[in-house]
Amino acid sequence: MTSILQQITSVLSDNKAYLPTNYKLPESISIGSAVTIVCATTLGLLTLKYHDRALFSEKPKGAPFHGGIPLFGSLFEQIKFKDTIHDGTLYLMEKYDTMTFGMTILGLPAMVITNDPDNVEYILKTNFSNYIKGRESYEMLEDLFGHGIFSADGEKWRWQRKSASLIFNVVNFRDHFSQIFIKEFAVMTKNIFDKKALNGKPIDFHDVIYKYTLDSFVDIGFGKQINSLLCKEKVPFAQSFDICQRNCSDRFIDPFTDLYDSLKPITHPGTMRIKDHIKVIDDFAYTLIRERREQITQGGEYKDLLSRFMNAKNEHDELLNDKELRDTILNFIIAGRDTTAQALSWAFYLLMNHPRVEEKLLDEINQYFPNDHKELNAPEYYDLIKKLTYAHAVFYETLRLYPSVPSNGKIALTDDILPDGTHVKKGELVQWVPYAMGRSTKIWGADAKDFIPERWISKDGSLKREPAGRWPAFHAGPRICPGQNLATLEALIAMTLLLKRYKFKLVPGQNIMYETSLTCPMKEGMNVTVEYRQK
Numbered sequence: 001m002t003s004i005l006q007q008i009t010s011v012l013s014d015n016k017a018y019l020p021t022n023y024k025l026p027e028s029i030s031i032g033s034a035v036t037i038v039c040a041t042t043l044g045l046l047t048l049k050y051h052d053r054a055l056f057s058e059k060p061k062g063a064p065f066h067g068g069i070p071l072f073g074s075l076f077e078q079i080k081f082k083d084t085i086h087d088g089t090l091y092l093m094e095k096y097d098t099m100t101f102g103m104t105i106l107g108l109p110a111m112v113i114t115n116d117p118d119n120v121e122y123i124l125k126t127n128f129s130n131y132i133k134g135r136e137s138y139e140m141l142e143d144l145f146g147h148g149i150f151s152a153d154g155e156k157w158r159w160q161r162k163s164a165s166l167i168f169n170v171v172n173f174r175d176h177f178s179q180i181f182i183k184e185f186a187v188m189t190k191n192i193f194d195k196k197a198l199n200g201k202p203i204d205f206h207d208v209i210y211k212y213t214l215d216s217f218v219d220i221g222f223g224k225q226i227n228s229l230l231c232k233e234k235v236p237f238a239q240s241f242d243i244c245q246r247n248c249s250d251r252f253i254d255p256f257t258d259l260y261d262s263l264k265p266i267t268h269p270g271t272m273r274i275k276d277h278i279k280v281i282d283d284f285a286y287t288l289i290r291e292r293r294e295q296i297t298q299g300g301e302y303k304d305l306l307s308r309f310m311n312a313k314n315e316h317d318e319l320l321n322d323k324e325l326r327d328t329i330l331n332f333i334i335a336g337r338d339t340t341a342q343a344l345s346w347a348f349y350l351l352m353n354h355p356r357v358e359e360k361l362l363d364e365i366n367q368y369f370p371n372d373h374k375e376l377n378a379p380e381y382y383d384l385i386k387k388l389t390y391a392h393a394v395f396y397e398t399l400r401l402y403p404s405v406p407s408n409g410k411i412a413l414t415d416d417i418l419p420d421g422t423h424v425k426k427g428e429l430v431q432w433v434p435y436a437m438g439r440s441t442k443i444w445g446a447d448a449k450d451f452i453p454e455r456w457i458s459k460d461g462s463l464k465r466e467p468a469g470r471w472p473a474f475h476a477g478p479r480i481c482p483g484q485n486l487a488t489l490e491a492l493i494a495m496t497l498l499l500k501r502y503k504f505k506l507v508p509g510q511n512i513m514y515e516t517s518l519t520c521p522m523k524e525g526m527n528v529t530v531e532y533r534q535k
Protein backbone atom coordinates (compact mmCIF):
# COMPACT_ATOMS: atom_id res chain seq x y z
CA MET A 1 0.00 0.00 0.00
CA THR A 2 2.69 2.39 1.07
CA SER A 3 4.63 1.61 -2.06
CA ILE A 4 1.64 2.40 -4.31
CA LEU A 5 1.14 5.65 -2.46
CA GLN A 6 4.84 6.40 -2.85
CA GLN A 7 4.66 5.73 -6.57
CA ILE A 8 1.66 8.01 -6.97
CA THR A 9 3.43 10.67 -4.94
CA SER A 10 6.48 10.33 -7.13
CA VAL A 11 4.45 10.50 -10.40
CA LEU A 12 2.58 13.52 -9.08
CA SER A 13 5.64 15.30 -7.76
CA ASP A 14 7.45 14.66 -11.06
CA ASN A 15 4.61 16.48 -12.75
CA LYS A 16 3.97 19.29 -10.29
CA ALA A 17 3.35 21.70 -13.06
CA TYR A 18 0.07 19.92 -13.87
CA LEU A 19 -1.27 19.90 -10.26
CA PRO A 20 -3.55 22.49 -8.66
CA THR A 21 -1.53 24.61 -6.19
CA ASN A 22 -3.72 23.70 -3.17
CA TYR A 23 -3.55 19.93 -3.87
CA LYS A 24 -2.80 17.64 -0.83
CA LEU A 25 -2.15 13.94 -0.84
CA PRO A 26 -4.45 11.83 1.43
CA GLU A 27 -2.93 10.23 4.61
CA SER A 28 -4.33 6.76 4.06
CA ILE A 29 -6.00 5.17 1.09
CA SER A 30 -7.66 1.83 0.10
CA ILE A 31 -6.14 -0.39 -2.61
CA GLY A 32 -9.15 0.19 -4.87
CA SER A 33 -8.90 3.94 -4.52
CA ALA A 34 -5.15 3.84 -5.04
CA VAL A 35 -5.51 1.87 -8.26
CA THR A 36 -8.20 4.30 -9.45
CA ILE A 37 -5.99 7.25 -8.64
CA VAL A 38 -2.99 5.67 -10.36
CA CYS A 39 -5.03 4.93 -13.47
CA ALA A 40 -6.73 8.30 -13.53
CA THR A 41 -3.48 10.12 -12.94
CA THR A 42 -1.62 8.16 -15.55
CA LEU A 43 -4.43 8.68 -18.01
CA GLY A 44 -4.56 12.37 -17.14
CA LEU A 45 -0.83 12.79 -17.64
CA LEU A 46 -0.85 10.84 -20.89
CA THR A 47 -3.81 12.89 -22.08
CA LEU A 48 -1.94 16.07 -21.31
CA LYS A 49 1.18 14.90 -23.07
CA TYR A 50 -0.63 13.39 -26.09
CA HIS A 51 -3.39 16.00 -26.19
CA ASP A 52 -3.47 16.23 -29.99
CA ARG A 53 -2.11 12.90 -31.12
CA ALA A 54 -2.14 9.15 -30.71
CA LEU A 55 -0.57 7.56 -27.66
CA PHE A 56 3.24 7.24 -27.77
CA SER A 57 3.54 8.97 -31.13
CA GLU A 58 5.54 12.07 -32.04
CA LYS A 59 4.79 14.90 -34.42
CA PRO A 60 7.10 14.97 -37.45
CA LYS A 61 9.47 17.91 -37.66
CA GLY A 62 9.53 20.16 -40.69
CA ALA A 63 5.90 19.71 -41.85
CA PRO A 64 2.45 20.88 -40.65
CA PHE A 65 0.72 18.50 -38.25
CA HIS A 66 -2.93 17.51 -38.56
CA GLY A 67 -3.84 17.13 -34.89
CA GLY A 68 -6.49 14.78 -33.62
CA ILE A 69 -8.04 13.95 -30.26
CA PRO A 70 -6.02 12.99 -27.17
CA LEU A 71 -4.54 9.47 -27.24
CA PHE A 72 -6.45 8.39 -30.37
CA GLY A 73 -5.14 10.99 -32.82
CA SER A 74 -7.12 10.93 -36.06
CA LEU A 75 -8.48 7.41 -35.61
CA PHE A 76 -12.19 8.25 -35.38
CA GLU A 77 -11.96 10.94 -38.05
CA GLN A 78 -10.41 8.37 -40.38
CA ILE A 79 -13.15 5.83 -39.61
CA LYS A 80 -15.86 8.47 -40.08
CA PHE A 81 -14.55 9.59 -43.46
CA LYS A 82 -13.44 6.13 -44.60
CA ASP A 83 -15.64 6.14 -47.70
CA THR A 84 -14.04 9.31 -49.08
CA ILE A 85 -10.60 8.83 -47.61
CA HIS A 86 -8.56 9.81 -50.70
CA ASP A 87 -10.55 13.03 -51.10
CA GLY A 88 -9.96 13.60 -47.39
CA THR A 89 -6.19 13.64 -47.98
CA LEU A 90 -6.62 16.11 -50.84
CA TYR A 91 -8.82 18.29 -48.61
CA LEU A 92 -6.16 18.37 -45.86
CA MET A 93 -3.39 19.18 -48.36
CA GLU A 94 -5.45 22.15 -49.58
CA LYS A 95 -6.52 23.18 -46.07
CA TYR A 96 -2.91 23.40 -44.81
CA ASP A 97 -1.68 24.61 -48.20
CA THR A 98 1.05 22.00 -48.07
CA MET A 99 2.32 18.96 -49.96
CA THR A 100 3.40 17.15 -46.79
CA PHE A 101 1.84 16.84 -43.36
CA GLY A 102 2.00 14.62 -40.29
CA MET A 103 -0.84 12.67 -38.73
CA THR A 104 -1.17 10.01 -36.03
CA ILE A 105 -3.65 7.18 -35.63
CA LEU A 106 -3.78 4.93 -32.58
CA GLY A 107 -2.59 1.45 -33.52
CA LEU A 108 -0.56 2.59 -36.53
CA PRO A 109 2.96 4.04 -36.72
CA ALA A 110 3.09 7.85 -36.86
CA MET A 111 2.60 8.98 -40.44
CA VAL A 112 4.14 11.46 -42.78
CA ILE A 113 1.78 11.94 -45.70
CA THR A 114 3.44 13.48 -48.70
CA ASN A 115 2.34 14.30 -52.22
CA ASP A 116 5.49 16.19 -53.04
CA PRO A 117 6.85 14.69 -56.30
CA ASP A 118 10.47 15.07 -55.17
CA ASN A 119 9.72 13.26 -51.91
CA VAL A 120 7.85 10.49 -53.72
CA GLU A 121 10.67 9.96 -56.19
CA TYR A 122 13.15 9.94 -53.30
CA ILE A 123 11.23 7.27 -51.36
CA LEU A 124 10.60 5.01 -54.37
CA LYS A 125 13.91 5.44 -56.17
CA THR A 126 16.74 7.53 -54.73
CA ASN A 127 16.63 6.13 -51.20
CA PHE A 128 14.74 2.92 -52.06
CA SER A 129 16.73 0.79 -49.60
CA ASN A 130 15.53 2.84 -46.60
CA TYR A 131 11.81 2.33 -47.23
CA ILE A 132 10.23 -1.11 -46.91
CA LYS A 133 6.73 -2.58 -46.86
CA GLY A 134 7.35 -3.61 -43.25
CA ARG A 135 5.78 -5.91 -40.69
CA GLU A 136 2.55 -3.88 -40.37
CA SER A 137 1.77 -4.21 -44.05
CA TYR A 138 2.61 -7.92 -44.04
CA GLU A 139 0.34 -8.58 -41.03
CA MET A 140 -2.63 -6.73 -42.46
CA LEU A 141 -2.38 -8.49 -45.82
CA GLU A 142 -1.24 -11.88 -44.58
CA ASP A 143 -4.45 -13.94 -44.70
CA LEU A 144 -5.10 -12.96 -48.32
CA PHE A 145 -1.68 -12.40 -49.86
CA GLY A 146 0.67 -14.36 -47.55
CA HIS A 147 4.32 -13.87 -48.45
CA GLY A 148 3.54 -12.82 -52.04
CA ILE A 149 5.34 -10.07 -53.92
CA PHE A 150 3.12 -7.20 -52.74
CA SER A 151 3.99 -7.49 -49.06
CA ALA A 152 7.46 -9.05 -49.38
CA ASP A 153 10.75 -7.27 -48.70
CA GLY A 154 14.42 -8.14 -49.19
CA GLU A 155 15.34 -11.53 -50.62
CA LYS A 156 11.77 -12.78 -50.45
CA TRP A 157 10.77 -9.96 -52.82
CA ARG A 158 13.83 -10.24 -55.07
CA TRP A 159 13.36 -13.84 -56.27
CA GLN A 160 9.64 -13.26 -56.92
CA ARG A 161 10.39 -10.19 -58.98
CA LYS A 162 13.04 -12.07 -60.99
CA SER A 163 10.78 -15.05 -61.69
CA ALA A 164 7.87 -12.85 -62.74
CA SER A 165 9.97 -10.72 -65.07
CA LEU A 166 10.59 -13.77 -67.30
CA ILE A 167 7.08 -13.72 -68.74
CA PHE A 168 7.10 -10.03 -69.63
CA ASN A 169 8.95 -10.21 -72.96
CA VAL A 170 8.06 -8.84 -76.39
CA VAL A 171 7.41 -12.22 -78.04
CA ASN A 172 4.87 -13.12 -75.35
CA PHE A 173 3.19 -9.75 -75.76
CA ARG A 174 2.94 -9.79 -79.54
CA ASP A 175 2.03 -13.39 -80.16
CA HIS A 176 0.44 -14.76 -77.05
CA PHE A 177 -1.08 -12.09 -74.81
CA SER A 178 -2.67 -10.03 -77.60
CA GLN A 179 -4.30 -13.18 -78.94
CA ILE A 180 -5.85 -13.99 -75.56
CA PHE A 181 -7.16 -10.43 -75.12
CA ILE A 182 -8.77 -10.52 -78.58
CA LYS A 183 -10.22 -14.00 -77.98
CA GLU A 184 -11.76 -12.96 -74.63
CA PHE A 185 -13.04 -9.77 -76.23
CA ALA A 186 -14.98 -11.91 -78.71
CA VAL A 187 -16.49 -13.93 -75.83
CA MET A 188 -17.46 -10.71 -74.04
CA THR A 189 -19.15 -9.14 -77.06
CA LYS A 190 -20.98 -12.25 -78.19
CA ASN A 191 -22.29 -13.27 -74.80
CA ILE A 192 -22.93 -9.93 -73.19
CA PHE A 193 -22.73 -6.65 -75.07
CA ASP A 194 -24.27 -7.86 -78.35
CA LYS A 195 -27.24 -9.22 -76.42
CA LYS A 196 -27.65 -5.94 -74.51
CA ALA A 197 -27.39 -3.93 -77.73
CA LEU A 198 -30.26 -5.97 -79.11
CA ASN A 199 -32.55 -6.07 -76.05
CA GLY A 200 -31.75 -2.55 -74.77
CA LYS A 201 -31.48 -3.64 -71.14
CA PRO A 202 -28.82 -2.03 -68.92
CA ILE A 203 -25.75 -3.91 -67.75
CA ASP A 204 -23.11 -3.35 -65.08
CA PHE A 205 -20.07 -2.44 -67.20
CA HIS A 206 -17.68 -2.65 -64.22
CA ASP A 207 -18.73 -6.21 -63.47
CA VAL A 208 -18.36 -7.33 -67.10
CA ILE A 209 -14.89 -5.80 -67.42
CA TYR A 210 -13.78 -7.48 -64.18
CA LYS A 211 -14.81 -10.78 -65.73
CA TYR A 212 -12.95 -9.92 -68.93
CA THR A 213 -9.67 -9.17 -67.13
CA LEU A 214 -10.09 -12.17 -64.80
CA ASP A 215 -10.61 -14.62 -67.65
CA SER A 216 -7.76 -13.08 -69.68
CA PHE A 217 -5.32 -13.02 -66.79
CA VAL A 218 -6.04 -16.49 -65.46
CA ASP A 219 -5.46 -17.78 -68.99
CA ILE A 220 -2.22 -15.77 -69.45
CA GLY A 221 -0.84 -16.43 -65.99
CA PHE A 222 -2.05 -19.91 -65.19
CA GLY A 223 -3.17 -21.43 -68.48
CA LYS A 224 -6.75 -22.05 -67.43
CA GLN A 225 -10.08 -20.98 -68.96
CA ILE A 226 -12.42 -20.13 -66.13
CA ASN A 227 -15.11 -18.60 -68.37
CA SER A 228 -16.51 -16.19 -65.81
CA LEU A 229 -17.80 -14.14 -68.79
CA LEU A 230 -20.24 -16.95 -69.41
CA CYS A 231 -21.68 -16.78 -65.84
CA LYS A 232 -24.52 -14.39 -65.13
CA GLU A 233 -23.57 -14.02 -61.47
CA LYS A 234 -20.25 -13.06 -59.97
CA VAL A 235 -18.03 -16.14 -59.64
CA PRO A 236 -17.67 -17.15 -55.95
CA PHE A 237 -13.88 -16.83 -56.05
CA ALA A 238 -14.11 -13.25 -57.34
CA GLN A 239 -16.75 -12.30 -54.79
CA SER A 240 -14.70 -13.64 -51.87
CA PHE A 241 -11.53 -12.08 -53.26
CA ASP A 242 -13.16 -8.63 -53.38
CA ILE A 243 -14.52 -8.93 -49.85
CA CYS A 244 -11.15 -10.01 -48.43
CA GLN A 245 -9.37 -7.20 -50.25
CA ARG A 246 -11.73 -4.64 -48.78
CA ASN A 247 -11.20 -6.19 -45.36
CA CYS A 248 -7.40 -5.88 -45.72
CA SER A 249 -7.78 -2.23 -46.62
CA ASP A 250 -10.14 -1.63 -43.66
CA ARG A 251 -7.47 -2.94 -41.30
CA PHE A 252 -5.23 -0.01 -42.26
CA ILE A 253 -8.05 2.37 -41.31
CA ASP A 254 -9.94 0.80 -38.44
CA PRO A 255 -8.17 -1.37 -35.83
CA PHE A 256 -11.53 -2.92 -34.87
CA THR A 257 -11.96 -4.53 -38.32
CA ASP A 258 -11.14 -8.06 -37.15
CA LEU A 259 -13.32 -7.61 -34.07
CA TYR A 260 -16.35 -6.76 -36.25
CA ASP A 261 -15.66 -9.90 -38.25
CA SER A 262 -15.44 -12.12 -35.16
CA LEU A 263 -18.79 -10.70 -33.96
CA LYS A 264 -20.51 -11.52 -37.27
CA PRO A 265 -22.20 -14.69 -35.93
CA ILE A 266 -24.06 -12.35 -33.52
CA THR A 267 -24.39 -9.17 -35.59
CA HIS A 268 -24.95 -10.80 -39.00
CA PRO A 269 -25.89 -14.42 -38.36
CA GLY A 270 -25.70 -16.65 -41.41
CA THR A 271 -23.17 -14.48 -43.30
CA MET A 272 -19.71 -15.70 -44.22
CA ARG A 273 -16.76 -14.63 -42.10
CA ILE A 274 -13.40 -13.66 -43.58
CA LYS A 275 -11.98 -17.10 -42.85
CA ASP A 276 -14.83 -18.64 -44.90
CA HIS A 277 -14.01 -16.35 -47.83
CA ILE A 278 -10.33 -17.25 -47.50
CA LYS A 279 -11.32 -20.90 -47.80
CA VAL A 280 -13.14 -20.21 -51.11
CA ILE A 281 -10.04 -18.37 -52.38
CA ASP A 282 -7.67 -21.11 -51.21
CA ASP A 283 -9.76 -23.77 -52.94
CA PHE A 284 -9.54 -21.82 -56.20
CA ALA A 285 -5.74 -21.40 -55.99
CA TYR A 286 -4.97 -24.92 -54.77
CA THR A 287 -7.13 -26.41 -57.53
CA LEU A 288 -5.10 -24.51 -60.15
CA ILE A 289 -1.89 -25.86 -58.62
CA ARG A 290 -3.15 -29.44 -58.32
CA GLU A 291 -4.40 -29.49 -61.90
CA ARG A 292 -1.13 -28.12 -63.21
CA ARG A 293 0.90 -30.72 -61.30
CA GLU A 294 -1.31 -33.45 -62.82
CA GLN A 295 -0.89 -32.00 -66.33
CA ILE A 296 2.90 -31.91 -65.90
CA THR A 297 2.94 -35.58 -64.81
CA GLN A 298 1.05 -36.38 -67.98
CA GLY A 299 3.81 -34.73 -70.03
CA GLY A 300 2.32 -31.21 -70.41
CA GLU A 301 4.78 -28.36 -70.99
CA TYR A 302 4.02 -24.77 -70.02
CA LYS A 303 5.80 -21.41 -70.10
CA ASP A 304 3.28 -19.27 -68.23
CA LEU A 305 3.62 -17.53 -64.89
CA LEU A 306 2.60 -20.56 -62.86
CA SER A 307 5.19 -22.83 -64.45
CA ARG A 308 7.88 -20.15 -64.10
CA PHE A 309 7.15 -20.09 -60.39
CA MET A 310 6.97 -23.88 -60.17
CA ASN A 311 10.51 -24.00 -61.52
CA ALA A 312 11.74 -21.06 -59.43
CA LYS A 313 13.70 -21.34 -56.19
CA ASN A 314 12.85 -19.31 -53.09
CA GLU A 315 15.28 -17.40 -50.86
CA HIS A 316 16.39 -20.72 -49.27
CA ASP A 317 17.22 -22.10 -52.73
CA GLU A 318 14.27 -24.52 -52.52
CA LEU A 319 11.46 -25.17 -55.00
CA LEU A 320 8.23 -23.45 -53.96
CA ASN A 321 5.71 -25.36 -51.89
CA ASP A 322 1.96 -25.16 -52.55
CA LYS A 323 1.43 -22.35 -50.04
CA GLU A 324 4.08 -20.21 -51.74
CA LEU A 325 2.49 -20.93 -55.12
CA ARG A 326 -0.94 -20.05 -53.72
CA ASP A 327 0.42 -16.70 -52.49
CA THR A 328 1.94 -16.04 -55.91
CA ILE A 329 -1.33 -16.76 -57.71
CA LEU A 330 -3.34 -14.41 -55.50
CA ASN A 331 -0.82 -11.58 -55.68
CA PHE A 332 -0.81 -11.78 -59.45
CA ILE A 333 -4.59 -11.89 -59.67
CA ILE A 334 -4.95 -8.57 -57.84
CA ALA A 335 -2.21 -7.18 -60.07
CA GLY A 336 -3.56 -8.58 -63.31
CA ARG A 337 -7.32 -8.46 -62.86
CA ASP A 338 -8.33 -5.58 -60.63
CA THR A 339 -6.02 -2.77 -61.66
CA THR A 340 -6.73 -3.04 -65.38
CA ALA A 341 -10.47 -3.61 -64.96
CA GLN A 342 -10.72 -0.50 -62.82
CA ALA A 343 -8.66 1.61 -65.22
CA LEU A 344 -10.91 0.53 -68.08
CA SER A 345 -14.11 1.18 -66.14
CA TRP A 346 -13.00 4.67 -65.10
CA ALA A 347 -11.82 5.37 -68.66
CA PHE A 348 -15.30 4.60 -70.04
CA TYR A 349 -16.94 6.59 -67.23
CA LEU A 350 -14.83 9.61 -68.18
CA LEU A 351 -15.40 9.10 -71.91
CA MET A 352 -19.17 8.92 -71.46
CA ASN A 353 -19.00 12.21 -69.57
CA HIS A 354 -16.70 13.87 -72.13
CA PRO A 355 -18.16 13.41 -75.63
CA ARG A 356 -15.48 15.66 -77.16
CA VAL A 357 -12.73 13.29 -76.01
CA GLU A 358 -14.75 10.25 -77.06
CA GLU A 359 -15.17 11.65 -80.60
CA LYS A 360 -11.49 12.48 -80.91
CA LEU A 361 -10.49 9.03 -79.72
CA LEU A 362 -12.91 7.41 -82.13
CA ASP A 363 -11.38 9.39 -85.01
CA GLU A 364 -7.96 8.03 -84.10
CA ILE A 365 -9.28 4.47 -83.82
CA ASN A 366 -11.00 4.69 -87.21
CA GLN A 367 -7.85 6.06 -88.78
CA TYR A 368 -5.75 3.06 -87.69
CA PHE A 369 -8.48 0.40 -87.71
CA PRO A 370 -10.75 1.31 -90.63
CA ASN A 371 -11.99 -2.26 -90.94
CA ASP A 372 -13.26 -4.95 -88.64
CA HIS A 373 -10.70 -6.28 -86.13
CA LYS A 374 -11.39 -9.86 -87.25
CA GLU A 375 -9.26 -9.19 -90.34
CA LEU A 376 -6.15 -8.65 -88.22
CA ASN A 377 -4.02 -11.23 -86.46
CA ALA A 378 -2.76 -10.61 -82.91
CA PRO A 379 0.78 -9.37 -83.79
CA GLU A 380 -0.65 -6.92 -86.37
CA TYR A 381 -3.06 -5.68 -83.76
CA TYR A 382 -0.25 -5.30 -81.24
CA ASP A 383 1.83 -3.22 -83.68
CA LEU A 384 -1.07 -0.90 -84.51
CA ILE A 385 -2.09 -0.41 -80.88
CA LYS A 386 1.36 0.99 -80.10
CA LYS A 387 0.73 3.79 -82.63
CA LEU A 388 -2.43 5.12 -80.93
CA THR A 389 -1.11 8.26 -79.28
CA TYR A 390 -4.42 9.71 -78.19
CA ALA A 391 -5.65 6.37 -76.79
CA HIS A 392 -2.52 6.18 -74.64
CA ALA A 393 -3.15 9.75 -73.50
CA VAL A 394 -6.73 8.84 -72.51
CA PHE A 395 -5.44 5.86 -70.55
CA TYR A 396 -2.77 7.87 -68.70
CA GLU A 397 -5.18 10.71 -67.99
CA THR A 398 -7.65 8.21 -66.53
CA LEU A 399 -4.94 6.83 -64.26
CA ARG A 400 -4.07 10.36 -63.17
CA LEU A 401 -7.62 10.96 -61.91
CA TYR A 402 -8.39 7.39 -60.84
CA PRO A 403 -5.09 5.62 -60.12
CA SER A 404 -5.64 1.89 -59.65
CA VAL A 405 -3.46 2.03 -56.52
CA PRO A 406 -4.89 5.23 -55.03
CA SER A 407 -2.83 5.30 -51.84
CA ASN A 408 0.41 3.62 -50.84
CA GLY A 409 2.99 3.68 -48.06
CA LYS A 410 6.30 2.39 -46.77
CA ILE A 411 8.03 2.16 -43.42
CA ALA A 412 11.34 3.99 -42.80
CA LEU A 413 14.20 1.73 -41.72
CA THR A 414 16.29 4.59 -40.31
CA ASP A 415 15.83 8.28 -39.48
CA ASP A 416 15.85 10.34 -42.65
CA ILE A 417 15.13 13.80 -44.04
CA LEU A 418 12.98 14.06 -47.16
CA PRO A 419 13.95 16.49 -49.96
CA ASP A 420 11.38 19.06 -48.71
CA GLY A 421 13.01 19.06 -45.24
CA THR A 422 10.46 16.86 -43.43
CA HIS A 423 12.05 14.64 -40.79
CA VAL A 424 11.11 10.97 -40.84
CA LYS A 425 11.91 8.77 -37.86
CA LYS A 426 12.82 5.10 -37.97
CA GLY A 427 9.62 3.01 -37.93
CA GLU A 428 7.36 5.81 -39.20
CA LEU A 429 5.01 5.28 -42.10
CA VAL A 430 5.54 7.48 -45.13
CA GLN A 431 2.44 7.58 -47.27
CA TRP A 432 1.77 9.05 -50.70
CA VAL A 433 -1.65 9.27 -52.29
CA PRO A 434 -1.63 9.12 -56.12
CA TYR A 435 -5.38 9.96 -56.12
CA ALA A 436 -4.72 13.25 -54.32
CA MET A 437 -1.54 13.89 -56.32
CA GLY A 438 -3.44 13.58 -59.61
CA ARG A 439 -5.90 16.24 -58.48
CA SER A 440 -3.34 18.58 -56.95
CA THR A 441 -3.31 22.03 -58.58
CA LYS A 442 0.24 22.46 -57.27
CA ILE A 443 1.34 19.56 -59.48
CA TRP A 444 -0.98 19.80 -62.50
CA GLY A 445 -2.12 23.43 -62.56
CA ALA A 446 -5.53 25.07 -62.19
CA ASP A 447 -7.30 22.45 -64.37
CA ALA A 448 -5.93 19.52 -62.33
CA LYS A 449 -9.39 18.10 -61.64
CA ASP A 450 -10.46 18.17 -65.30
CA PHE A 451 -10.15 15.27 -67.74
CA ILE A 452 -7.85 16.58 -70.49
CA PRO A 453 -5.90 13.83 -72.29
CA GLU A 454 -4.13 16.51 -74.38
CA ARG A 455 -1.86 17.22 -71.40
CA TRP A 456 -0.06 13.97 -72.29
CA ILE A 457 0.75 15.08 -75.83
CA SER A 458 3.80 17.21 -76.65
CA LYS A 459 3.84 20.07 -79.12
CA ASP A 460 5.30 17.76 -81.81
CA GLY A 461 2.34 15.38 -81.37
CA SER A 462 4.29 12.64 -79.58
CA LEU A 463 3.24 11.05 -76.31
CA LYS A 464 4.62 12.59 -73.12
CA ARG A 465 5.48 10.47 -70.12
CA GLU A 466 5.55 12.35 -66.82
CA PRO A 467 8.27 11.69 -64.22
CA ALA A 468 7.20 8.93 -61.81
CA GLY A 469 7.40 11.29 -58.82
CA ARG A 470 4.61 13.41 -60.35
CA TRP A 471 2.61 10.47 -61.63
CA PRO A 472 3.35 7.31 -59.64
CA ALA A 473 0.39 5.40 -61.15
CA PHE A 474 2.74 2.52 -61.99
CA HIS A 475 5.04 3.11 -59.00
CA ALA A 476 8.76 3.80 -59.69
CA GLY A 477 12.28 2.56 -58.99
CA PRO A 478 13.17 -1.10 -58.40
CA ARG A 479 9.54 -1.98 -57.59
CA ILE A 480 8.03 -0.30 -60.63
CA CYS A 481 5.02 -2.24 -61.95
CA PRO A 482 6.40 -5.00 -64.18
CA GLY A 483 2.95 -5.41 -65.76
CA GLN A 484 2.52 -1.86 -67.04
CA ASN A 485 3.01 -2.74 -70.70
CA LEU A 486 0.72 -5.72 -70.38
CA ALA A 487 -1.92 -3.56 -68.70
CA THR A 488 -1.62 -0.85 -71.34
CA LEU A 489 -1.90 -3.40 -74.14
CA GLU A 490 -4.96 -5.04 -72.61
CA ALA A 491 -6.67 -1.75 -71.82
CA LEU A 492 -6.04 -0.31 -75.28
CA ILE A 493 -7.21 -3.44 -77.08
CA ALA A 494 -10.45 -3.46 -75.07
CA MET A 495 -10.92 0.30 -75.36
CA THR A 496 -10.47 0.44 -79.14
CA LEU A 497 -12.55 -2.63 -79.91
CA LEU A 498 -15.38 -1.64 -77.57
CA LEU A 499 -15.54 1.99 -78.71
CA LYS A 500 -15.49 1.05 -82.37
CA ARG A 501 -18.36 -1.36 -81.98
CA TYR A 502 -20.60 0.19 -79.30
CA LYS A 503 -21.89 3.46 -77.98
CA PHE A 504 -22.28 3.18 -74.20
CA LYS A 505 -24.52 5.52 -72.21
CA LEU A 506 -24.61 5.94 -68.45
CA VAL A 507 -27.91 5.01 -66.87
CA PRO A 508 -28.98 8.29 -65.19
CA GLY A 509 -29.31 8.72 -61.42
CA GLN A 510 -26.25 6.73 -60.35
CA ASN A 511 -23.69 7.98 -57.88
CA ILE A 512 -20.47 6.63 -59.37
CA MET A 513 -17.93 6.65 -56.59
CA TYR A 514 -14.81 4.72 -55.68
CA GLU A 515 -14.85 2.18 -52.94
CA THR A 516 -12.09 2.49 -50.35
CA SER A 517 -9.98 -0.61 -50.87
CA LEU A 518 -6.40 -1.55 -51.70
CA THR A 519 -7.17 -0.66 -55.31
CA CYS A 520 -9.76 1.70 -56.80
CA PRO A 521 -12.98 -0.18 -57.67
CA MET A 522 -16.33 1.47 -58.30
CA LYS A 523 -18.41 1.19 -55.17
CA GLU A 524 -21.74 0.25 -56.74
CA GLY A 525 -20.57 -0.69 -60.23
CA MET A 526 -21.63 1.31 -63.31
CA ASN A 527 -24.84 0.60 -65.19
CA VAL A 528 -24.82 1.44 -68.87
CA THR A 529 -27.00 0.91 -71.90
CA VAL A 530 -25.40 -0.34 -75.11
CA GLU A 531 -26.09 0.57 -78.73
CA TYR A 532 -24.28 -0.49 -81.88
CA ARG A 533 -22.31 2.37 -83.33
CA GLN A 534 -23.62 3.69 -86.63
CA LYS A 535 -21.17 2.76 -89.37
Ligand code: HEM
Pocket: 149, 150, 161, 164, 332, 335, 336, 337, 339, 340, 343, 399, 403, 404, 405, 408, 472, 473, 474, 475, 478, 479, 480, 481, 482, 483, 484, 486, 487, 488
Ligand atom coordinates in the same frame (compact mmCIF):
# COMPACT_ATOMS: atom_id res chain seq x y z
C1 HEM B 1 -3.70 -0.32 -65.03
C2 HEM B 1 -3.06 -1.36 -64.59
C3 HEM B 1 -2.01 -1.38 -63.53
C4 HEM B 1 -1.61 -0.40 -62.67
C5 HEM B 1 -2.14 1.02 -62.56
C6 HEM B 1 -0.56 -0.96 -61.84
C7 HEM B 1 0.09 -0.27 -60.85
C8 HEM B 1 0.99 -0.84 -59.96
C9 HEM B 1 1.51 -0.18 -58.80
C10 HEM B 1 1.19 1.23 -58.35
C11 HEM B 1 2.34 -1.06 -58.18
C12 HEM B 1 3.08 -0.86 -56.86
C13 HEM B 1 2.23 -1.48 -55.76
C14 HEM B 1 2.94 -1.64 -54.46
O1 HEM B 1 3.47 -0.70 -53.92
O2 HEM B 1 2.96 -2.74 -53.93
C15 HEM B 1 2.34 -2.27 -58.97
C16 HEM B 1 3.07 -3.37 -58.66
C17 HEM B 1 3.01 -4.53 -59.36
N1 HEM B 1 2.28 -4.77 -60.50
FE1 HEM B 1 1.08 -3.49 -61.45
N2 HEM B 1 -0.35 -2.24 -62.21
C18 HEM B 1 -1.20 -2.55 -63.23
C19 HEM B 1 -1.31 -3.76 -63.89
C20 HEM B 1 -0.51 -4.84 -63.67
C21 HEM B 1 -0.59 -6.06 -64.42
C22 HEM B 1 -1.52 -6.35 -65.59
C23 HEM B 1 0.32 -6.89 -63.89
C24 HEM B 1 0.58 -8.25 -64.41
C25 HEM B 1 0.92 -9.22 -63.82
C26 HEM B 1 0.97 -6.20 -62.78
C27 HEM B 1 1.95 -6.71 -61.95
C28 HEM B 1 2.48 -6.06 -60.88
C29 HEM B 1 3.39 -6.69 -59.92
C30 HEM B 1 3.89 -8.12 -59.95
C31 HEM B 1 3.73 -5.73 -58.98
C32 HEM B 1 4.66 -5.86 -57.77
C33 HEM B 1 6.00 -5.31 -58.14
C34 HEM B 1 7.01 -5.35 -57.00
O3 HEM B 1 6.64 -5.17 -55.85
O4 HEM B 1 8.18 -5.53 -57.32
N3 HEM B 1 0.44 -4.94 -62.70
N4 HEM B 1 1.52 -2.11 -60.05
